[in-house]
Amino acid sequence: MNKRELLRTGAFACAAFALAGAGQAQDFPPKKPVTMVVGFAPGGAADAAARLIAKKLGDNIGQSVVVDNKAGAGGNIAHQLVANGPADGSMILLGSIGPLTIAPHMMKVGYDPFKDLAPLSGGVNFPNVLVVNANSGIKSVADFVALARKEAGSVTFASTGPGSASHLTGELFAQQAKVEMTHVPYKGGSAAMPDLLAGRFTAYFAAPPTALPHIESGKLTPLATTGLARPAYMPNVPTVAESGYPGFEALNWYAFVASAKTPAPLLDRWNQEIVKVLNDASIREQLLKHGLTPQPTTRAELGDFIRKESAKWGAIVRDRKITGE
Incomplete structure (x- = not known):
C-alpha cells in the first residue's frame, strides 16, 4: 500500500470513528439513568411537577x-x-422563572441563561x-x-429565595400598593x-400546591391570586x-x-418526549389537580x-433596585 493509499485509509478511519462517536453522543434514550434536576427542596410546586412528569417520561422512554x-x-x-453538566442528554433541568429571567439581572450567576442553557419545552405555569x-x-x-x-417595614413576606418568582411578585405588589415590606428568603416553598x-x-x-392543603384545612387565609383571572380551583x-x-x-x-452543549438532535428528541407527556390526558389531569x-x-x-420574561422582570429589578441577598 503506497503513501497516498495509507493516507486515504486513515482519513476514512478517522471519519468513521467521528461518525460513530457522534452517533453514540446522540443515543436516545441515554445508556445511563436520566437525572431531572430541580432547584428546590422536595415538597414544593417544582418538585410535585417534576415527579409526575419524570415518572411518565421514564415509562415512555424505557429508562x-x-x-x-x-x-x-x-x-x-x-x-x-x-449548564456545566453532561451534554449527552442524561441530565435535564426543570428550570424556573427566577434563575432563568430574574437572578441574572440581580447578581453574578455562574451561567448565562441564553448561552449556557438550551430550551427544551415549557413545563407548567400557575398564579401564586x-x-x-x-x-x-x-x-x-x-x-x-x-x-x-400602619407598621411600615414590619410586615414580612417569604419567598423561595432571592430572585425567585415569589420574591419578585412581592416586590411588584409593594411597588403597585406603595408599601414597604421586608423580604424573608427560604430555600423553597416546603x-x-x-x-x-x-x-x-x-x-x-x-x-398553589404548597398552599392549598393548608387553605382547605383552615390554617391559612387566601387573600388574592396573582393571575388576571381566578383559577378554577380557587373560584x-x-x-x-x-x-x-x-x-x-x-x-x-x-x-x-x-x-x-447538548447536540441539537438530542434537544429536539427531549422536546418531543416532554411535549408528549404534557399532552397526556392523565398527566394533565394530575397537574391541574395540583393547580x-x-x-x-x-x-x-x-x-x-424566556427572553420576553427576562425583559419584563429585569425592568422591575432595576426599578426596585433589587440585589442578591
Whole structure:
C-alpha cells in the first residue's frame, strides 16, 4: 500500500470513528439513568411537577428518570450544575422563572441563561396565591395593605429565595400598593410554609400546591391570586387585579432546559418526549389537580418566552433596585 493509499485509509478511519462517536453522543434514550434536576427542596410546586412528569417520561422512554433536588440560591445552584453538566442528554433541568429571567439581572450567576442553557419545552405555569396565617386577623388585600402602611417595614413576606418568582411578585405588589415590606428568603416553598403556619412572618405569595392543603384545612387565609383571572380551583378568591390593582399579573412557571452543549438532535428528541407527556390526558389531569397548568411548547417558542420574561422582570429589578441577598 503506497503513501497516498495509507493516507486515504486513515482519513476514512478517522471519519468513521467521528461518525460513530457522534452517533453514540446522540443515543436516545441515554445508556445511563436520566437525572431531572430541580432547584428546590422536595415538597414544593417544582418538585410535585417534576415527579409526575419524570415518572411518565421514564415509562415512555424505557429508562429511569431520577429527580435530583439541588436546593439553594433560589434555584441558581441547580441551573449552574446543569449548564456545566453532561451534554449527552442524561441530565435535564426543570428550570424556573427566577434563575432563568430574574437572578441574572440581580447578581453574578455562574451561567448565562441564553448561552449556557438550551430550551427544551415549557413545563407548567400557575398564579401564586397571597396567603396569611388564619390567626393573623387579615381577611383581605385591603387589610394587608392597611397593616403594611400602619407598621411600615414590619410586615414580612417569604419567598423561595432571592430572585425567585415569589420574591419578585412581592416586590411588584409593594411597588403597585406603595408599601414597604421586608423580604424573608427560604430555600423553597416546603421550607417556608412551616414558618408561616407558626406565624413567624406575615405573608407569602405561595405556589398553589404548597398552599392549598393548608387553605382547605383552615390554617391559612387566601387573600388574592396573582393571575388576571381566578383559577378554577380557587373560584371564590379574588385576584390582586380585582382587589384594587388593575392589570396586576405575575405568573410563576417552570420550563425544561438542558446544557447548551447538548447536540441539537438530542434537544429536539427531549422536546418531543416532554411535549408528549404534557399532552397526556392523565398527566394533565394530575397537574391541574395540583393547580399547575401544563404548558408544552416548541423549543423556539420557549426561547422567545424566556427572553420576553427576562425583559419584563429585569425592568422591575432595576426599578426596585433589587440585589442578591
